[in-house]
Amino acid sequence: MEEVVADKFPLTRHSILAAVQSDDPAEKSRALETITAAYWKPIYKHLRLRWELNSADAQDLTQEFFARLIEKDFLAGYDSGKGRLRTFLRTCADRLFLKQSRDAHRLKRGGDNSHVELDFETAERELAHTALSSADNFEQYFERECLRSLFALALERLRSKYDVAGKLVYLAVFERYNLTEDQDSHPTYAQLAAEFHLSPSDVTNYLSSARRDFRQCVLDQLRDMTATEEEFQAEARALLGATAK
Amino acid sequence: MKWLSDQVVDQLRANLGFPDLSGTRYRAVRLLARGGMAAVWLAEDTVLHRQVALKVLDLADGKDDLAARLLREAEILASLEHPGIVPVHDAGTLADGRVFCCMKYVQGETLEQHVRRLGSTSEALRLILRIAEPLAFAHSHGVLHRDLKPGNTMIGPFGEVLVMDWGLAKRIELASAATAPPLAIHPEAGHSTNPPATGVVGTPGFMSPEQERGDAASPRSDVFSLGAVMAFTLAHTAPKNAFRSLPRPLRSICGKAMAANPALRYESVEALAADISRYLEQMPVSAYRENVLERSVRLMHRHATAIVLVLAYLFMRGLFILFAKR
Numbered sequence: 243m244e245e246v247v248a249d250k251f252p253l254t255r256h257s258i259l260a261a262v263q264s265d266d267p268a269e270k271s272r273a274l275e276t277i278t279a280a281y282w283k284p285i286y287k288h289l290r291l292r293w294e295l296n297s298a299d300a301q302d303l304t305q306e307f308f309a310r311l312i313e314k315d316f317l318a319g320y321d322s323g324k325g326r327l328r329t330f331l332r333t334c335a336d337r338l339f340l341k342q343s344r345d346a347h348r349l350k351r352g353g354d355n356s357h358v359e360l361d362f363e364t365a366e367r368e369l370a371h372t373a374l375s376s377a378d379n380f381e382q383y384f385e386r387e388c389l390r391s392l393f394a395l396a397l398e399r400l401r402s403k404y405d406v407a408g409k410l411v412y413l414a415v416f417e418r419y420n421l422t423e424d425q426d427s428h429p430t431y432a433q434l435a436a437e438f439h440l441s442p443s444d445v446t447n448y449l450s451s452a453r454r455d456f457r458q459c460v461l462d463q464l465r466d467m468t469a470t471e472e473e474f475q476a477e478a479r480a481l482l483g484a485t486a487k
Numbered sequence: 488m489k490w491l492s493d494q495v496v497d498q499l500r501a502n503l504g505f506p507d508l509s510g511t512r513y514r515a516v517r518l519l520a521r522g523g524m525a526a527v528w529l530a531e532d533t534v535l536h537r538q539v540a541l542k543v544l545d546l547a548d549g550k551d552d553l554a555a556r557l558l559r560e561a562e563i564l565a566s567l568e569h570p571g572i573v574p575v576h577d578a579g580t581l582a583d584g585r586v587f588c589c590m591k592y593v594q595g596e597t598l599e600q601h602v603r604r605l606g607s608t609s610e611a612l613r614l615i616l617r618i619a620e621p622l623a624f625a626h627s628h629g630v631l632h633r634d635l636k637p638g639n640t641m642i643g644p645f646g647e648v649l650v651m652d653w654g655l656a657k658r659i660e661l662a663s664a665a666t667a668p669p670l671a672i673h674p675e676a677g678h679s680t681n682p683p684a685t686g687v688v689g690t691p692g693f694m695s696p697e698q699e700r701g702d703a704a705s706p707r708s709d710v711f712s713l714g715a716v717m718a719f720t721l722a723h724t725a726p727k728n729a730f731r732s733l734p735r736p737l738r739s740i741c742g743k744a745m746a747a748n749p750a751l752r753y754e755s756v757e758a759l760a761a762d763i764s765r766y767l768e769q770m771p772v773s774a775y776r777e778n779v780l781e782r783s784v785r786l787m788h789r790h791a792t793a794i795v796l797v798l799a800y801l802f803m804r805g806l807f808i809l810f811a812k813r
Contacts, residue, residue: 368490390491393499397489420498421489447509454507454583456499461546475546479524482504482545 259327259469262317274312278360280395280467281328282308284387285335286365292380293339301362303342307335308360320469326477327469328388332381389481392463399459400452411438415445416452506530506543507583513541522654524553529592532576539576540592547584554586556654561588563630563656571621573641573649593651595644598637598716602723608733611724612763615717617648619760622713625650626706626756631657633704635712636693637719657704693719696747707749710759714744714752717763736766739775 261273286304289295295303310316320330404413415438422428431449435442461478468474491499504526506515513530519540520527528541544553561578568574577589595601598614605611618640622632632639633655641649691699695711698704718741722730730738740762746752753759762772769789771777777785787794 364490371490371492386493386496389500390496393496394489394491397491397499420502421491421495422498423492423494450507450509453502453505454509457503457505457507457583460503479545481500482526 257470258466259317259320259322271312276466277317277327277331278308278311280391280463281331281388282360283365283368283391284328284384285331286360286362287369287387288332288380288384289335289339290369291383292336295339297362297366301360303335303339304360304362307338310338322470322473326473327467328384332384388467392460392467396456396459396463399463400456403455403459404452411440412448412452412455414438415440415448416456419449504545506541506585506587507581508541509582511579511581513539513589515541522652525557525654530589532589538592540590541587542590543581543587544585547586554580557586557588560654560656563658564588564590564653567621567625567628567630567653569621569624570647571617571649572625572653573651593641593643593649595642595647598640598642598720601642602637602720605720605724608721608724608737609767611720612717612737612767614642614648615713615720616760616763618650618716619713619756619763621648621650622709623756623760625656626709629659631659631704631706632709632712633657633698634690634694635709635716636690637716638690640716659705695749697749705749706755707752710752710756711745711749713756713759714741717741717744735781736772736775736777740766740772743774 258273258276261269262277264270264273282304285307286300289303290297290300293300316334320327324330400416401413404410415434418437419429419434429437431442431445434440434445438445440448460481464477464481465474468477504518504521506526506528508515508530512532512534514533516529516531516538518526519529524546525542525544528543530539530541531537532539542557544557547554558578561575564572564575573593574591575588576591578587580586598618602611605614618635622635625632630653632650632653634652635650639650639652641651643649693712693715695704695708698708718730721733721737721741725732730741740759743751743762744753744759753762758773762774765772769785771782771785
């Protein structure tokens with residue numbers, strides 16, 4: 243599922259919801275894969291923390307949730323006028339857990355559903371980094387994980403795009419500048435110029451270009467993660483507005 | 488897929504709003520402010536080596552024609568050359584498709600921040616007169632501001648007063664701009680680049696009741712907003728910040744400017760300014776009918792010097808007569 247990047251499977255519909263409800267099986271399948279790629283990790287981590295499930299039960303529930311999403315037209319019950327797609331998905335996952343808790347015999351590993359390829363080992367490693375802080379509630383945690391997923395997938399898009407365009411130096415400069423964990427060792431433009439044997443003006447131009455492309459990748463990815471144009475516009479503004487700190 | 492820490496997520500997020508100024512003469516310095524649909528960046532003009540303010544839309548593909556509206560704002564600002572209106576230098580589209588507008592960078596503080604420095608009521612009133620000037624100028628050129636508020640009024644380092652943020656400004660029928668209460672919208676108003684003719688536009692607390700209802704705005708709507716700004720400013724200079732402690736004529740001026748019925752307001756910003764000037768000169772104001780006592784007190788205040796001189800003369804004269812008789 244990690245490999246599913248929307249650039250490789252472009253959606254022809256403007257709205258992911260319309261694509262999910264499409265009569266074209268291929269279009270529908272691509273849309274569901276896109277949703278699964280974007281949301282499985284936030285859902286899995288949410289189930290692990292919110293309901294204190296062990297890894298195996300959370301994996302089973304996540305598998306079942308996305309299998310139902312794909313096979314049983316889960317999204318047919320979604321009304322975009324009532325809330326955001328990701329809130330709907332989180333609520334559905336919670337309901338699935340509660341339903342299965344009540345009906346204990348249905349909480350079975352694997353189940354009858356087809357298997358969705360999800361990299362739970364990576365998700366578990368990430369969980370170790372992202373423990374629920376005391377300041378967060380479960381909703382905030384889920385929102386933050388969705389944002390992390392959005393950026394991770396947008397970076398994948400950028401990498402694919404630059405790989406094809408042969409702009410690997412642009413990518414390397416952008417990643418070196420932005421993906422540095424330790425803010426104290428954040429490189430200056432001059433350091434980047436020396437490191438990549440570029441002129442400082444080249445660094446400025448490369449970063450500017452990569453920033454523009456990354457922004458577009460984020461917006462494209464966000465469009466794939468939202469149900470309607472209205473939700474996309476609102477989410478994009480909320481995302482961009484949050485830079486005003 | 489590499490895991491992204493919270494710090495990296497924040498860093499990537501900071502990249503998103505950054506305007507793509509490649510191919511332009513500007514270099515972004517820092518974010519100054521942001522509104523609902525756009526952000527204002529401090530930028531350097533690399534050709535003229537001066538600082539400018541860049542207003543950049545958040546998104547390139549606003550569904551509600553925001554790009555056209557920002558360009559419209561730039562066009563309106565360009566048509567209003569007045570020392571109290573922030574000048575626009577440039578407008579266009581960035582490489583990432585977002586529309587921008589380049590304006591003079593005004594250092595200073597908003598009226599919202601500046602009110603704390605106002606020492607007296609008369610100082611506050613003179614400031615309101617300075618705000619009225621560009622507003623009246625815009626009206627005379629057929630433009631309504633529609634979002635006047637303390638946050639949109641800037642006081643510069645040299646005491647200059649500028650009315651900012653003309654994003655909701657609207658062109659109106661020039662012939663009727665000065666007087667007609669419910670104003671006919673210019674035929675151009677139907678054009679997609681003009682802000683909506685009706686619909687709720689403005690800021691609660693400072694927008695007129697007709698704007699709150701979503702009805703068409705008129706110059707009297709800006710009169711209302713200026714009255715609200717005046718009340719806000721005066722309240723900060725009043726004893727114990729209590730508007731009720733202000734002199735009755737001043738409260739009446741605010742009351743008339745902010746009348747719920749547009750027909751009962753001042754017919755123009757100039758008329759409101761004229762009443763404020765009359766108050767400052769201790770003359771009777773049109774908004775308030777004073778009684779005999781109030782009139783006497785006002786006249787005594789107004790002619791205090793002459794009265795003191797006359798009284799001094801009479802006193803000296805009296806003394807002279809008294810001593811002459813002895």
